[in-house]
Each structure stands twice: as structure tokens, then as C-alpha cells.
Amino acid sequence: MEILNVMWAGGSPYLSIHKVHQHVLSHAGADARISHWLLLGGELCHSDENTRAWHMPQRALKGKNLWRLLRPWLRLRLRKALKEAGAQVILLDGIGVARLVLPVLKHMPEVRAKVLFHGMTRLTPSDVSLLSRLPAEQVCVAAVSDTLARALQRGIGRPVQALRMAFDPLAFTASLLGREQARHVLALPATEGVLFGAVGRLVESKGFDMLIEAFASAVAQQPGIQLAIVGDGPLRASLQARIDSLGLTATVHLCGHHDDLERLYRAFDWLMVPSRAEGLGLVVQEAVIADVPVVCTDLPVFREQLQGSARYLPVDDTQAWAQEMARCDAARALVVAGQQRRALAPEVAWQAFCDGAHSLLRG
Template identity: 55%
Template sequence: MNIVNIMWAGGAPYVSVHKVHQQILSQAGPDATISSWLLQGQGSCCSAGETREWQLSQRLLKGRHFWKLLHPWMRGRFREALKQAGTEVVLLDGLGVSRLVLPVMRQLPEVRAAVVFHGKTRLHRGDISLLRSFEPSQVTLVAVSQTLASALEQDLGVPVQVLRSALEPTSFRQALLDRGAARQTMGLPLDGGPVLGAVGRLVDSKGFDYLLDAFALARQQQPDLRLVFLGEGNERALLESRIKALGLGEFVSLQGHCNSLAHLYRAFDWVLIPSRSEGLGLVLQEAVMADVPVLCSDLSVFHEQLGDAGRYAAVGDIEAWGRAIIESVASDRDQVAQAQYQALAPEQVWQRFSQTSSDLLRTS
């Protein structure tokens, strides 16, 4: 079986999306031939097979004004490349990739496609018409959580399959560094007050801006708190400015992107996830599988995964987050972590994910 995995872009901002696709493709079977295409950027985006970098410009991909006239030419290139690869299944990264590639599928009825939605997206009338125009036997729409699938079904009026993203728990846990090694890697003290972690891209949707204000409030009651950010993004300068304005320079560090990020969770006493919106939130899964409790935004997608075992605070509510941080670090973290692990049930979720992924990649 020949599978082509088509991604919007490479680089650190897209690591989580690539990770989901890698996990799906890991269920393709030993006889599958896998190749990955990056429309923009550079880097390997799949642990199996080769990566082809198309190096397409943002203007061409967005297709506005003159650039839209070039889409038929670009789709012709895609069609010929898919035919030359003997493609049987394509795995598409969300709406942007689908806008470009799905029209090609009308001329390749023998090829099946699965479109994986990773987060809430704005659907235009043309998008809805495009996604509705294919039979489910040729194009399957997939969302990484039940919350996201329900929202998309409401917008599209067609079925969206749930493929709740998951990580293989055994290998993930085996790769974790212990508390001391993880803290040493990040240059953190081995002793002292609680160390809180915030993991993800430094962008508005992650809510790290208001988290800083909440952390400053919490420190008024517990001055030995420390906060560490792991990730990179376009809000770095804004966060640095806010850290300085709040006088938190000694207590907050921006560690940047780290390739071994998934190994470092046990450096933290708690992981804070103040997202304004999420399609799923792999950070939650990774922290819980590392036996680190999480405090997260009061979002449906987080309730879907942790239920009553979750610790939640209202999105954007600085005072509520400040109180929740104090209450969390005062609680029995091991007990909370154990309850959250049981609620997440990583082994069972991985089994369902594996079976659904395998079915998704079948040719018939």
C-alpha cells in the first residue's frame, strides 16, 4: 500500500500536528510505503519514509488575487506526483491542505483520502461545498476529539469521524527523564519551591499572557513558586515584556523550543494549560502520562479527557487562575496525578486510536 502524508508546513510550530500524523501512520502496517510532503518549510515530518519539500510560497498557497490563477497549474503537479507515486491513500493535514489537494481527487477516483482536523477552523461556503462534494467511500473527515468532531458536524452537515489523538504510553514513559535529570537539563534547582510548567507555542490561543498575571497573583501568597515555559512563537517579545513589567525575571524562564521536550515533564510539579481554545491538547496527555498533574482551562475538550479528575479554571480569569494555582500546589499532587491518569486511561485510548487509524488507512 502506498500512502502519501501531506502536511501544511514543517518546523517547530507544527511539531504537535506532525506527532499526530506520525502516530496515525505507525498503524499502516509493515508492507506500507509512506512518503510525506511538506508544502512549506523544511524538515522531516514522519519517522518512516522520505519527505518531499515543495517549497511553495505563502501567497501561492493562500491563492489570493493573481496567485489564485496558478492553482490549476499547482494541482496538476500534485496530480502527476500522486500518480507517479502509485498513491492509494492520502492523509491530509486539515483545511488548508484540503483546499489545494481535494480538487485533484476528482480526477483520481481510485485514491482514498482522510482529512484530519486538528482544531476549530473557519469554514467558508466554498469549503463546505468542497467537503460535502465527495462520497464517504473516497474522502473521510476526521477530528482529533469528540468536541471538535461535534462542532465540525454542526457546521458541515456531514459525518465527522472521531479519532481522539493518543500517544503510545509504554514507549512514551520509557523515554522520560527522572525529576533530577530533567531539571538539570533545563538548569533548574533540584530543591526549593514548586516548579510549574507551561508547554506549547508562544501564541495567543495558548493563553500564556494572562497566565503570567495569574502567576504573579499566586506568588503574593506563595513567593517560592517558579514558572517555566517550554516552546517558541511570535508572542515571545510580548511575554518577555510582561515578565519584566511584573518583576518576575528571577522566577519565570522562557526556555524556547526543545527537541526533547517530551522527555522533560517530570521536572515540573504541575503543568498549567491556560488555552483559550484547543482541538485536543496533546500537552495534557503527555503531562498526565508522565505522572504530572495538570491544571487546565475549563474547556469541553479537556473535560472530555479528564472528567471529574480534572482541575479547571475559567478561560482568561486571572483571579480564578491565581486561586487555582495556590489550591493545586497545596494539594496532594501524587493523588491528583493518579486520578487523572485513571481518567485519561491512556492504554485503552491508544488501543482505540490504533484500531481506528488502521481502518482509516485501508484501501478498501
Template identity: 50%
Template sequence: MSILNVMWASGAPFASTHKVHQQILSQAPASVPIETWLLQGHASECGVEVGKVREWGLTSARLKGRHFWRLTRPWMRYKLQSALKTSDVRVLLLDGLGVARALLPSIEALPHLRAVLIFHGSTRLNATDRALFQRFPASRLTVVAVSQTLATSLSQDLQRPVTTLRSAFDPVAFRSVLLTREQARARLGLPVDNTSVLGAVGRLVGGKGFGCLIDAFAAALHERPDLHLVIVGEGAARAELEARIDASGLRGKILLPGHVNDVAQLYRAFDWVAMPSLSEGLGLIMQEAVMAGVPVIASELDVFREQLGDAGWYAPVEDVAAWRDAIVRAFSGCAEAIAADQYRALAPDQAWQEFSQASRTLLS
């Protein structure tokens, strides 16, 4: 028996998804072979170890059946099904709705296969999706969400049970590779002295709320001119964010270093981490920052309160004035005490134990 991990694509936009799947697969028995299918992209762009990899080289248009490619979908599904028939796979770990649309029709006639479908964020389900899911009994298809908030929403939409598997990391292993404050700052090209730094990590896209963060930071500088802001990540909104920075005259105060492969090791470069997202399925950055001992300011989202409760520091989504006040207040308080409170609320040791047990159950 082997486990097949099917991913939509590789590359920086999918890094957190690959990270979650890697954590789940780490709980499989050592004797069970693991193979990963990449429907798009290359194994060298995964960023994490995901077992033996087969690259399918499919385009989004082909996978989604757009235009001419609609005519080729039966052939694509036949190829996928044929590959599954000749394998020793019994359990499939599927990455989200796009992969489900591509793979579930191919495994419907293969009753020996069981699928575990992981939702990493909210998505638009249509009538065809719901009908597809209904063709699979719970014994053959387990739908999983990475937070209770997301699971509740999906369950209502799908009208079927959704298992909560709140993503977690081994806190001991995570902390063992963290760089010191001085090392992390040197890696990011920051002063290694006592300069106050607000950090943020994520793709440079509208949904991450970095435009609001830049505006709020610019306003906060009137009261705290000593602050610096670093936003680590890359994406389509870079030009827009750079223009915002230039318009505020803050090129020397705000740094956009781009995508950094080892960003999970660098949290101690920051005094606080900001998460101004408009929405999130979970928000792994929150967990990573708190495990690194760095306190977090986050958008007022249910999924963030699910993790930090009253220990969290929150500001309304896209409310520049509220974010400015939160930044000023954060750098006027005791970051170490707040970080300790947030660590206790997140309870990463217990979360990892629960995640590990649940993952083993899903893969058994």
C-alpha cells in the same frame, strides 16, 4: 499500494500535527511504503520520522491563491495531480483545511484515491469549502477530528459525518524515554532540589493564554513566594510576554527557555503543568503530562473535560483571579494523588488501543 501523508508545513508551529500523523501512520502495515509531501518547509524541521519526504517549496500566497498567484492555481493543481498519477498511492492522509483546499481538487478526477482529512482544531469553513467536500462521497473522503468535541462541531458545520480519532500515544513507549526529575531540571537549567515548579508547554501565541498565566502566577507569589514558572516554547508573543515578566519584576521567577526539541521527555521537571489555552482541538500537552505522572490545571474547555472529566482541575478562560486561586490550591494539595486520579480518568492504555484500531481502519 502506498500511503501519502500530505502536510502543510514543517517547523515548531506544526510539531504537534506531525506527531499526531506519525502516530496514525505507525499503525500502517510494515509492508506498506509511506511518503510525506511537505507543501512548505524542509524535512529536517519535521522533528519526527514521517517516511520518505518530498519538499514542494510552495509559499502560503501561492497555496491560497492570493493576488497574482490565483492565476497559477490551475497549474499548481495540475502538477500535484500529475505527481499523484505517477505514484502508487491509494490512501492520502491530509493535514487540515489548507491541505484539503490544495489537494482535493487535484484528486477529484482520480477515483482510485481515497482521502482521510484530519482536523486538529477549529477552523473557519466557507461555502466553497462545503461545496468542495460535498463533491466527494463518504467512500472517497473521510473527515476526522482529533476529539469528540471537535467532531461534533465540525459535523454540524459540514452537515456530513465526522469520525472521532482522539489522538493518543503508546504510554509504555512514552514513559520509557522520560528523564528523571533531576535530569529534566538540569536540562532546563532549574534547581534540582525541592523547588516548586509550575510548567507550561506550547507556542508563545495569544491563543495559548500565557499572558493570563503570568499575571495569575505573579498574584499567586504573594501567598506562595517559593514557586517558579517555566513556559517552554517559542513564538511571536515572546516580546510581549517578556515585557509582562519585566513589568512584574519576575525575571528570576519565570523562565522562557524557548523551543526545546525533546520537551516530551522533560515533564517530570514540573510539579504541575498549566494549560491556560483559549481553545484547543485536543491539547496533546495534557495527555503527555498526565502520562508522565504530572497533574494538570487547565482552562474550563469542553475538550479538556472530555479527557479528564471530574478528575481535572479547571479554571475559567483568561480569569486571572481564578487561575491564581487554582495555582495556590494546587501547590497546597497532594500532587501525586491528583496525578493518579487524572491518569485513571485519561485511561491512556485503553485510549491507545482504541486509537490504534481506529487508525488501522482508516488506513486500510
């Protein structure tokens, strides 16, 4: 079976999306031949020689203003390339890619499309019409969490498959570095106090600006604690400037992007996830499998995964986050980590994901 994975772009900003698609495609079956298209260009998070970077203009892809006139030409190119590729199944990265590709399939009924949503997206009436125009046996819509699937199903009025991303807990645990090794890789100074971790792109939706403000209050109540934020992005300079202005240069560390992030979770005593919005939040699962307890914002997608085992805090409530950080200690960490692992049930979640991914691609 020929499977084509069509994504918006490559590079570190799209790392989490690539990771999800990679895990989904790994369950395509032994007879599957997989190739990848990156519409804007860039590189996959994993090496694969069967990758084509299209380098299409972003404005043309989004169909803005006069660039909309180029979309028929782009679709003609895609239709020709799809026929040459002989693709039987296409995995599409969300509504942005679907807007360009799905109209092409009107003339290719033999090709089945799987549109995978990674987060909440504002769907226009034309998007809803697009997703409903082709028959259900040709287009399947899926989402990376039950919460997201239910929301999309209400919005588009057709079934949405919930495909909650999960990891093989045995393989994930085997790759983990020990506490001191991981801290060495992150170039973190020695500390006797609690080390809080945070992971993700340095963008507004992750809430790291609020977390730094909360840490500034918490460290006054619990001297010796430190915070390490792993990731990169457009807000790095402004976050560093705020760290410096608060006098936290020695205790808050922006560690940058690390390709081997999955191996480093045990560097942290606690993982803080102050996201303002999430489609799933893979870092929650990664931390729990690494036996690192999680404190997160009160988002339905986090409750879906951790149920009653986590401390859920209001979005952007600096005082609540500061108070929680001040009371986190090593003894409580052990108890919470055990409770969260039982709630997540990684082995059960992994089997459900394997079955769902196979069903999505082969169904």
C-alpha cells in the same frame, strides 16, 4: 499500499501536527510504503528520506487575490506528481491542504483521501461543498477529538470519524527523565517551592500572557513558587518583557523549544494549560501519563479527556488562575495525578487510537 502524507509545512510551529500524523501513519500496516509532501517546505519533526518539500508560495496556496490564478497550475503539478507517486491513500493536513488537493482527485477516483482536522477552523460554504462533493468512499473526514468531530459533523453535514490522539503509555513512561535530570536539561534553578510548568508555542491562543499575570499574583501569596514555560514562538520577546517589568525574572523562566520535550514532564510539580482554544491539547495526555497533575481551562476537549478529575478554570480569568496556583501543593498533586490517570485511562485510550488509525488508513 502506497500512502502519501500531505502537510502544510515543516518546522517547530507544526511539531504537534507532525506528531499526530506520525502516530497515525505508524498504524498503516506492515505492507505500507509512506512518503511525505510539505507544500510550503521545511522539515518533518522526524527524519524521513521519503520527503518532498514543494516550496509553493503561501499566497498561491491560500488562493488570495491574483495568486488565485496560479492554483490551476499548482493542481496540474500535483496531479502529475500524484500519478507518478502511485499513491492509493492520501492523508491531508486539514482544510488548507484539502482546498488544494481534493479538486485534483475529481479526476483520480482510484485515490482515497483522509482529511484530518487538528482544531476548529472556520469553514466557508465552498469548504463544505468541497468536502461533500466527492463520494464518501473516496473522501473521509476525521478529527483528533470527539468534541471536534461532533462540531465538524454539525458544520459539514456528513459523518466525521473521531480519532483521539493517544500515546503508548509503556513506551512514553520508559522515556521519561527523573525530576532532577529533567530540571537540569531545562537549566532551571534549584527551588524548594512548587514548580509550575506550561508547554506550547508562544502564541496568543495558548494564554501564556494571562498565566504570567496570574503567577505574579500567586507568588505574592505563596513565595518560593516558580514557573517554567517550555516552547518558542512569535510572542517570546513580549512575554519576556512583561516578565521583566513584573520583576519576575528570577522566578519565571522561558525555556525555549526542546526536541526531547516528551522526556521532561517530570521536571514539573503541576502543569498549567491556560489555552483559549484547542483541538485536542496533547500536553494534557503527556503530563497525565507522566503522573504530573493538570490544571486547565474549561474547554470541552479537556473535559472529554479528564472528565471530573481536573480543576477547570475560566478562560482569561487571571484571579481564578492566581488563586488556584496559590493553593497547589505537593500533597494535593499526588492525589490529583492519580485521579486524572484513572480518568484518562491511557491503556484503553491507546488501544482505541490504534484501532481507529488502522481503520482510517485501511478503510
